[in-house]
Amino acid sequence: MHNLFIGELADRLAKRQISSAELTQHFLGRIERLNPALNAMITLTAKQALADAAAADARLSAGERGPLLGIPLIHKDIFCTDGVRTSCGSRMLDNFVAPYDATVVARLKAAGTVMLGKSNMDEFAMGSSNETSYYGPVKNPWDTAKVPGGSSGGSAAATAARLTPFATGTDTGGSIRQPAALTGVTGLKPTYGRVSRYGMIAFASSLDQAGVFARSAGDAAAVLQVMAGFDPRDSTSVDVPVPDYSKALGQPLKGMKIGLLREFFEGLEPRNAALLEDALNIYTGLGAETLQVSLPHLPLSVPTYYVVAPAECSSNLSRFDGVRYGYRCENPKDLMDLYKRSRGEGFGAEVKRRIMTGTYVLSAGYFDAYYLKAQKARRLITDDFRAAFDKVDLVIGPTTPTPAFDIGAKMNDPVLMYLNDIYTIGANLAGLPGVSVPCGFVEGLPMGLQLIGPHFAEAKLLNAAHQYQQATDWHTHAPRGYA
């Protein structure tokens, strides 16, 4: 049952061959059995899940149908969930029970999904390996000595291990696409503004975007359909119509122009390059045309990101001061002591590193040299993408430079860790949608190929991913022990 895709599950629910309660029980059982080895979950909500499943079954019995009605899911613990702990992977919010639902949560709830629990993540979404979580690292189901990627490592691992049909995630610099690639699942980061950020705990507001982990592009399309749309509570959400993503999946690729990003292919590790070569052959076989494109400013994306994201995070995380909610130090002497120790004890090392970096780049005397310059670089990168999309429909490249690495291997070298996102950050800086789909294995570990499209081109992007998955079976592979 756990190997079925969302469409197949919905079909069986509709035909009353299975109930949402059975489905929910099945996945809760898998979590209970398999999660201890993975540590993908922070909070389980079994009781509520069974109640929600019963409610979904009642709706189904009443004749109601919906693509996600009765389907279980896992939310990344960055989304506020009414009455449920929302920790953001941090000691700072270990005791925080959100008093409201994020818009993403509310939309999926209204569609009749059943939340199994909340997934582990890098603290405040800051990390590329899920090792910065207060709740300990998540392990990659393909090899538990390896990281699952981050920051949405729990959602990725849980989806790969078939602990859930799908999971939500957020992507600020690659936090959906990179872990999707390293765990062999499909990960979609929509256009900035396509999905509401309301109720999603902010890391870097101008880059954060909610998205989805699923086992196919088709599943991702069904989920995006529910998540996407304008939200008056998020001023940066965009009021453009939401197309029918599932309907768009049938489009042939004949005549589609796919751009090969020169900057991505240069110096690519040979086995990674070989997998991409295979993927390009599939695409040309499907009638697409491939041509070289260049984004000359793309090499600036990692340094640009590590100015912009910390700057915004240093301000976004100021609200965690021990005063109104969250962690508060014992017996503060005075106000300064309360601030210093609550934050000093409540935040982990990577979060502090980014707060300090961000505070520095915004400081008087450094603002122009760092923040303003980074904004200019961001504009140049965005313009490069725009120019590329004058010539091609989508661009293609690897999602990550390497497969999943050993837990602990990069924790002491932040710069090496940051380079993991070298291929994913560009889309965030330009606000573009990107998807990572499994494209093969290196040393038994999954690798992903990444497609990036123009703003609001999710339908085209998902269709291209779907056509690829129709021609290949990489996305159907399950890690040993989880099939």
Added chain:
Amino acid sequence: MSDWEVVIGLEIHAQLATQSKIFSGSPTAYGAPPNTQADLVDLAYPGVLPVLNARAVQMAVKFGLAVDATVARRSVFARKNYFYPDLPKGYQISQYELPVVGRGSLNIMLDDGAVKTVGITRAHLEEDAGKSLHEGLANASGIDLNRAGTPLLEIVSEPDMRSAKEAVAYMKKIHTLVRYLEICDGNMQEGSFRCDANVSVRPRGQEKFGTRAEIKNLNSFRFVEKAIQYEVARQVELIESGGKVVQETRLYDSDKDETRSMRSKEEANDYRYFPDPDLLPVEIDASFIEAVRATLPELPDQKAARFARDFGLSAYDAGVLSASRELGAYFEAVVAGLSGAHAKLAANWVMGELSGALNRDSVDIEHSRVNPLQLIGLLKRIADETISGKIAKEVFEAMWSEGKSADDIIEAKGLRQITDAGAIESVIDAIIAANPKQLADYRSGKDKLFGFFVGQVMKATGGKANPAQLNELLKSKLGGGNA
């Protein structure tokens, strides 16, 4: 002692009279129990986002148009970062580099009747902070976030004022204007209208400004005047005794009538301003501006000019009567009930007896115990000579305390003016008969005694004799003299 020139610029904070806060839906009403008007956005819960209140923008634009300022087609909200318990987000959302209102100007009238133009540098929108409460809490401070997020318009003047009196005149004019525009209730006790004063001195003739001190949070016209006077004296004394003014923030203590240092420039926060990524730039088009322009009322200067022109009032009187919209309306209602020739009479009464009574009893004009119709009733009796101006004052006092009409009081108290020549003559005859010595003296050339006889007749008639008739009859009866 050299001759010093005072240089003052004001930053006025006007609380905008919106129903809800600038970035949340909470109400802005004053005086509610602590923390009952703060929602999740005001409390800066994780995941919440600000949404700009369009009414606040309309009000800012209205102000901009009223001071002939440039309204920015594009303005940007920025974050001002600092930690304080009454600032839940750890940053205040304000406008920094790109304010909504650019350069404008305002005319003020000086004591000598001269008109001075004060430059307005800018006006920008921002949110207010909450309040810290220290009273009645042992070893603790309370925080009331009802005020957090209340919209403020910060109006920054050029350093154009040259005395405390000019500063007060400017502040009063802005106060008049924002109340005319109905964008601020102007209530200074409740803090709806307050200012910071930048004060410096320089030797007269010197072009370069002296070092300034900023006096924070002045919430009455009197405090503005006294604080500036104190500060000017302090600075002059300091320089003349060989010292130097340091750039700093000072607080005015109204009990001691002195300013005290709060923090020096070196201790000032580095606010790390940067554009708020949660809010889009505010784009204002011509049609928005024109729609706001259509809501502009007649402005104080326009009203004063009209009063002077249409009613033949002096510039001073016209200025006084247009100082508030309510006073102007009262005056116009009175004039409308009289023939045009009596506008000056109406002006004198509104500025004289009526304003005197309002001030004495601390009543505002909307709650005046004598309404315009009642005042018209009184002034008509002066105009038709039923009573003299002197008697009218007595009638007015009775109207004020008893609330009856002028005619009722005149009848009840028998104050009707005596215009029957025969009756006046018989009183005159009796007075002359009773004062033979004065009559002889008068006739021998002591002209001043004419007044004595007038006084005696008035006394005998209870002030009711028609003054003009009395003069004429008395002159003919007394005969002789030099007449």
